[in-house]
Amino acid sequence: xxxxxxxxxxxxxxxxxxxxxxxxxxxxxxxxxxxxxxxxxxxxxxxxxxxxxxxxxxxxxxxxxxxxxxxxxxxxxxxxxxxxxxxxxxxxxxxxxxxxxxxxxxxxxxxxxxxxxxxxxxxxxxxxxxxxxxxxxxxxxxxxxxxxxxxxxxxxxxxxxxxxxxxxxxxxxxxxxxxxxxxxxxxxxxxxxxxxxxxxxxxxxxxxxxxxxxxxxxxxxxxxxxxxxxxxxxxxxxxxxxxxxxxxxxxxxxxxxxxxxxxxxxxxxxxxxxxxxxxxxxxxxxxxxxxxxxxxxxxxxxxxxxxxxxxxxxxxxxxxxxxxxxxxxxxxxxxxxxxxxxxxxxxxxxxxxxxxxxxxxxxxxxxxxxxxxxxxxxxxxxxxxxxxxxxxxxxxxxxxx
Numbered sequence: 001x002x003x004x005x006x007x008x009x010x011x012x013x014x015x016x017x018x019x020x021x022x023x024x025x026x027x028x029x030x031x032x033x034x035x036x037x038x039x040x041x042x043x044x045x046x047x048x049x050x051x052x053x054x055x056x057x058x059x060x061x062x063x064x065x066x067x068x069x070x071x072x073x074x075x076x077x078x079x080x081x082x083x084x085x086x087x088x089x090x091x092x093x094x095x096x097x098x099x100x101x102x103x104x105x106x107x108x109x110x111x112x113x114x115x116x117x118x119x120x121x122x123x124x125x126x127x128x129x130x131x132x133x134x135x136x137x138x139x140x141x142x143x144x145x146x147x148x149x150x151x152x153x154x155x156x157x158x159x160x161x162x163x164x165x166x167x168x169x170x171x172x173x174x175x176x177x178x179x180x181x182x183x184x185x186x187x188x189x190x191x192x193x194x195x196x197x198x199x200x201x202x203x204x205x206x207x208x209x210x211x212x213x214x215x216x217x218x219x220x221x222x223x224x225x226x227x228x229x230x231x232x233x234x235x236x237x238x239x240x241x242x243x244x245x246x247x248x249x250x251x252x253x254x255x256x257x258x259x260x261x262x263x264x265x266x267x268x269x270x271x272x273x274x275x276x277x278x279x280x281x282x283x284x285x286x287x288x289x290x291x292x293x294x295x296x297x298x299x300x301x302x303x304x305x306x307x308x309x310x311x312x313x314x315x316x317x318x319x320x321x322x323x324x325x326x327x328x329x330x331x332x333x334x335x336x337x338x339x340x341x342x343x344x345x346x347x348x349x350x351x352x353x354x355x356x357x358x359x360x361x362x363x364x365x366x367x368x369x370x371x372x373x374x375x376x377x378x379x380x381x382x383x384x385x386x387x388x389x390x391x392x393x394x395x396x397x398x399x400x401x
Contacts, residue, residue: 033386035337036330040387044081046340047379050372051078053347055090059369062104063097064112066181067355069122071369073253074376076129081383088133091126100127101142113142114149116171118178121146121185125253128188140192147189151197160212162224169224173209176221176243180250187257203264206254210271215239219278220293221247232295239293242353245309248275249377252316269322276317279310280331287338288351291359299360302351304342308374311335315381319388329385336382339375349375 033039054071061067072091079088103112103120112120124143131139155171162169169175173182186202189195213222220239222228230238251272258265282293288307290296314332317323342351352371353359 036333038333038336038382038386040383040390043336043379043383043386044083046343047078047081047376047383048083049347050343050349050375050379051075051087051347053349054369054372055087057348061369063094064102064104064120064123066119066122066177067368067370069119069125069181071373072123072126074373074380076126077380078376081380088130092130092134095127095130095139098123099142100138100140102127102146103142114146114153116150116155118173118182119170121182122180124185125188128185128192131192132188140189143185143189144193147186147198147201151201160209160225162226173205174212175224176209176213176240177223177246179206179209179221180246180253183250184253184257187254191257199259199262202254203258203262207264207267214271218294219274220244232292233298234295236294238295240306241289241291241293241299241303241359242306242309244275244279244293245289245306245313245374248272248279248313249309249374251275252313255320256316272313272317272322276314276323276328280314280328283310283331283335287334289335291353301353301360301362302338302342302364303353303359304339304349304351305353305368305371305374307335308339308371308378311339312374312378312381315378315385319381319384332382332385336378339378 033042051074054075059068059071072094075087076091078084079086079091101113102124103115103117105112115121121143124146127139127143130136155168157164157168157172160169160172160174162174173179183202183206186198190197190199190202210221213224214220215222215237218237218239221244222238223240223243227238227240232238251268255265255268255272258268279289279293282289282296284290284296286302288302288304289310290299291301291303291306292299311332314323314328314335318325318329318332339349343349348365349367349372350365352366352368354362354366354368
């Protein structure tokens, strides 16, 4: 018998050790970090607070939906930090509930198992990360069945045009979000099996989408080709905040999984650096990014999901030596501070742009699990960045302005 979904939330009721948000300095007073230079323990405590809120308030989306899959990637990132066993167990039980299957049945005749849709592949990223830990072949079975079907039955869609008859555009990576959803899963399946077909599929289709949607003048991605000729009120082109966040998050995750000697690694790194250089110029004075990157004045609302992906990517780049710390660490830390200010006292992340709603008008209390996933990914890299800095000998630590 399959475990019930309530097992995911029951985990938070068990006693577990929580790191203090501040260290004791020997006199019994708090030795807390500053807004621009938080302590690793503070970062971890905030991540756990947000992660616990999400487990206690599970999303109502389908458990294999892309929204959930994106959320799970963040919970897995939290699980790899000190005290993370509880979160890893929550994800393992999620996989058991899902029977390690991927795909969402959208009609009565659609089993969902053989979906070409990149969104349906996102949950597989967490299954594959769990497989790396547990080596349980059941964790691979569903995603391998789907990907093998795709390789043996190519969708036959010749264009990446977004509005195609019979929803054919969903069978290829025709929208920029897909670069977060699917490619890391394909590369991870290669890493798990050694079957190079999965790696080649991921890399070839990444560049097919990039060649189509990436604007080399602005170093940003259009959401899809329906935005090629659209402009904002200030006359600039429309580049969606969270959409480019999906791409940068996907880039970081791809580079983490791509073989070190892969012939396209330098090209991926070049794309990451180009986008990072552009993104850092789009950060607003409050530390966040807006729903439209090149016309922030027309989009005054705070938006945390795209901002969290940028914070994650910038910190990730600093930690991997791809981005200059003096230039990018202050932006990442400023982003993290602003994200922390968007967490309610109970741990709820707010200011998350909902799916398909007006980016100029959504409730400040809006939240979604994909925003939480991005927040936890960001926190995991900010934690490492600050931990690395704390471990440096006295006198060699960077001064963050």
